Amino acid sequence: MRSSRLVSILLLLQTRGRMTAAQLAQELEVSVRTVYRDVEALSTAGVPLYGDAGHAGGYRLLDGYRTRLTGLTAAEAEALFLAGAPGPAAELGLGPVLAAAELKVRAALPVELRAHADRISGRFHLDAPGWYAAGEEAPYLPEVAEAVWDNRVLDVVYRRWRAPTDVRRRLEPYGLVLKAGRWYVVAGPGPRTYRVDQILELTLVDEGFSRPEGFDLAAYWTAYQRDFHDRLHQGEAVVRLAPGVRLPRAVTHPTDRHPTDPDSTDPHSTDPDGWTVARVPIESIEHAQGEFLRLGTDVEVLEPPELRALMARTSAELAERYGNSTSSSGD
Incomplete structure (x- = not known):
């Protein structure tokens, strides 16, 4: 248990930078005293970790220090590669990025965990679309993804099922959801849900927006599906x-x-x-x-x-x- 916690401290400092003992304790769900002991153990083991006192103080790793130790278990390595989604990533324009990231993670894994990852990739494949409904083409998906990432307003012509069918909308895209091979964008005002493949025209507006404070995309989608089926x-x-x-x-x-x-x-x-x-x-x-x-x-x-x-x-x-x-x- 302690070795896993020491690895977690290393990875937290490596990914987030400076953190106080209180922040580390809250993240790891241990006492501050335990964090002090763990930091001392890391320093004794030769990890270039030091602390600064004062209001803006905290622990940090020496600039440029990176560890190849991932702390992944066999089950975690398998789950990581099972969760890979090359098809959707390619649709978002992230195919090469995902491939490069997977290559780096694979190279950083110990030999035995690399074998687990190769085994899971060779035995399981995730295919989101249904048998009788291939995922609809969504030509504007990369632009929608860019707007989601950059908090950019979209001006779209959208086709809906009831008249008037083709309408113009100003969207503030909060997030994208892939459901059974079909992409949906959750956007304000509202928020409301739109099928990306039903966007007929799209313009990236040179205007930003602020996401609603505390907006949780996964929670919204769960509630949306529940309400949809209740009405359906x-x-x-x-x-x-x-x-x-x-x-x-x-x-x-x-x-x-x-x-x-x-x-x-x-x-x-x-x-x-x-x-x-x-x-x-x-x-x-x-x-x-x-x-x-x-x-x-x-x-x-x-x-x-x-x-x-x-x-x-x-x-x-x-x-x-x-x-x-x-x-x-x-x-």
Whole structure:
């Protein structure tokens, strides 16, 4: 435990510069007295570390001193290389930077940890986009990333789903999020969330902005997703499913429950012929109709009545259309 703490002190001073004993103690969650003992141990071991007294004092390393000791465990080295994301980094224009950084980290690792890193890279690969939806092209992604980094205002023409579809917006970009192969920018005023691939025109404005104090991108995104799903699935449907049939993921998400899962169905709702009754969340009547039609005759909608009526009407129209297709094609 102490050796790990000594390494942490070295890395903290190397990356942050001068730090007081109180700051080190708070960072390491130990007492100031423990920090004093650790600093003395480092000095005795020959580490060029010295302290300055006074209000602006603190401990620091001799200028130019760098340690190759990383203090990484095997598990930490594996996690570090598993977290690498070359695809998204390349989209942001950081591909060469990431490759160079990975090379330097790999070179600094002891031989045994380097072997762990090579093993994890060779056995696991992260692929963010889904099978049936490749990540949409976002030609303005590098410019958005630059604005996020430099706190620059953006003037964009943005395409939204409702009329008027193409609108001009002044954005103060706080951060970027990659979700299932799609990039989103969280921007003020608001903040609000925008799809980067729906930006039609973009101008980097020669104007800065200040991020809201205490803004937490990860916390915002978590709350945004929760609110999105709460608004998305506002109803339920009761359906009968043929044996072995699983609902489309677009219907079961976000609960991720299928009729074969014990918590998603009534154990007494299976018919003698093997059909299963399931209660599932739906986004809207129209959306549910499209998803259930994909299952053809393997599904029967029982509730709500308006969805059942819509399914019946659509089925009748399809039967009439395809029933007349033979005579129509012969004319």
